[in-house]
Amino acid sequence: MDFVLNDEHKMVQKMVRDFAQKEAAPLIKEYDRKREFPMQLLPRMAELGLLGVCIPVKYGGAGMDYISLGIVSEGLEWADSSARETIAVHTGLNSLTIFQWGTEAQKQRYLAPQARGEKIACFGLTESGAGSDVGAMTSHARRQGDGYVLNGEKMWITLADVADNFLVFAKTEPGEGNRGISAFIVERGFPGVTTGTIHGKMGVHASNTGWISLNDVFVPAENLLGQEGEGFKIAMSALDSGRYTVAAGAVGLMRACLEEAVGYAQERETFGKPIGQHQLVQQLIARMVQRIELAELYVYKVGWLKNQGSRNTRETSLAKWYTTEAAWATASDAVQVLGAYGYSDEYNVERHLRNVKGSVIYEGTSQIHELMQGAYALGYRRDKPLRCELPAYDPEVWQAEE
Numbered sequence: 001m002d003f004v005l006n007d008e009h010k011m012v013q014k015m016v017r018d019f020a021q022k023e024a025a026p027l028i029k030e031y032d033r034k035r036e037f038p039m040q041l042l043p044r045m046a047e048l049g050l051l052g053v054c055i056p057v058k059y060g061g062a063g064m065d066y067i068s069l070g071i072v073s074e075g076l077e078w079a080d081s082s083a084r085e086t087i088a089v090h091t092g093l094n095s096l097t098i099f100q101w102g103t104e105a106q107k108q109r110y111l112a113p114q115a116r117g118e119k120i121a122c123f124g125l126t127e128s129g130a131g132s133d134v135g136a137m138t139s140h141a142r143r144q145g146d147g148y149v150l151n152g153e154k155m156w157i158t159l160a161d162v163a164d165n166f167l168v169f170a171k172t173e174p175g176e177g178n179r180g181i182s183a184f185i186v187e188r189g190f191p192g193v194t195t196g197t198i199h200g201k202m203g204v205h206a207s208n209t210g211w212i213s214l215n216d217v218f219v220p221a222e223n224l225l226g227q228e229g230e231g232f233k234i235a236m237s238a239l240d241s242g243r244y245t246v247a248a249g250a251v252g253l254m255r256a257c258l259e260e261a262v263g264y265a266q267e268r269e270t271f272g273k274p275i276g277q278h279q280l281v282q283q284l285i286a287r288m289v290q291r292i293e294l295a296e297l298y299v300y301k302v303g304w305l306k307n308q309g310s311r312n313t314r315e316t317s318l319a320k321w322y323t324t325e326a327a328w329a330t331a332s333d334a335v336q337v338l339g340a341y342g343y344s345d346e347y348n349v350e351r352h353l354r355n356v357k358g359s360v361i362y363e364g365t366s367q368i369h370e371l372m373q374g375a376y377a378l379g380y381r382r383d384k385p386l387r388c389e390l391p392a393y394d395p396e397v398w399q400a401e402e
């Protein structure tokens with residue numbers, strides 16, 4: 001057992017922390033207030049290799065491992081959830097899923113430009129009436145000639161109005177529930193695709209959340225990801241990657257809350273001494289530390305499992321559930337430490353509190369994860385081997401040019 005980051009991990013950590021501190025954080029407050037996505041961060045994230053961090057070099061990525069993906073997610077969410085959300089959907093839910101299930105042609109055409117950051121990608125699973133219950137989706141795909149015609153509407157899609165490529169799920173067998181779903185790679189330029197932004201969110205104002213409308217969109221057969229009817233498994237495996245980035249990001253958000261709370265508690269005085277010297281404030285701080293340390297250990301255990309190529313659906317679900325709830329409590333405690341200042345956007349903790357509620361809801365609500373954990377423990381749920389597993393990390397393969 002080794003609890004130490006290697007030199008490559010430390011290098012990624014330093015790079016992402018520098019980027020978060022010097023480039024992302026200074027922009028975020030303004031963009032959060034304007035409720036706009038800071039597009040200028042994308043080329044810089046691409047330049048630093050963050051958008052394809054754990055994708056092999058031969059597919060345009062940086063050739064790092066899955067622990068590095070966690071480090072990037074943690075570092076970005078220290079600045080703001082919106083920055084980490086970009087990684088969650090572009091890298092976690094979309095690119096890694098094409099890496100796992102795609103044909104060589106799909107990897108060359110879609111994965112490589114996405115990993116290089118030349119194209120931005122998102123994940124179209126949820127609908128207005130189908131969130132936790134994926135099989136309730138009504139989007140459908142009808143076979144026509146050498147392709148499929150897609151119709152439907154996706155909702156609550158991160159980066160909907162920003163992305164070039166969409167991984168979209170639709171029913172090819174409408175009567176078959178989960179088993180009737182297929183996955184398609186759709187380009188923004190395909191006739192019949194329109195997108196829009198959803199306004200009025202509680203948090204992550206500097207991220208883009210929207211809808212995708214598919215109106216008689218012809219998708220060539222070569223853009224079917226996996227086989228017909230495999231869409232539900234593909235979506236669930238995508239969530240194994242996405243939920244990991246959410247969990248790692250929650251650690252970064254908690255760190256940001258702790259730092260701000262500690263700094264404030266050391267400065268602010270009441271009753272003749274810094275509030276950090278009051279025991280009830282110390283208790284709030286101590287509980288933050290406890291949550292962060294436990295969350296971090298578990299998140300990086302999941303990253304390690306991914307590196308081994310071990311199936312980690314149970315562990316990823318547990319990590320996502322625990323860390324996001326811990327981050328919700330931590331952000332709330334941080335606001336409490338800062339009192340009225342914490343309630344104002346002069347500081348960052350109120351933004352983190354609003355943002356983290358999204359993490360508790362998307363990529364599987366806490367209730368879905370509790371149900372999964374109960375079912376695993378009782379033996380009602382078991383993970384079966386897949387036709388295509390996410391490959392174990394092998395530095396020689398990941399860093400090879402060809």
Ligand code: CAA
Binds near residue numbers: 233
């Ligand atoms: N990887 C691959 N295959 C998987 C899998 C995984 N992680 N999990 C399940 N499967 C397979 C199973 O092995 C099973 O295969 P067989 O048919 O061969 O037996 C099949 O899929 C069905 O599995 P289950 O019986 O476990 O499916 P279920 O109906 O019990 O799943 C559920 C229920 C756990 C609630 C699941 O539907 C779920 O996780 N729902 C939440 C959906 C979700 O997280 N949505 C988030 C939307 S994305 C988003 O928020 C992104 C954004 O932009 C913000």
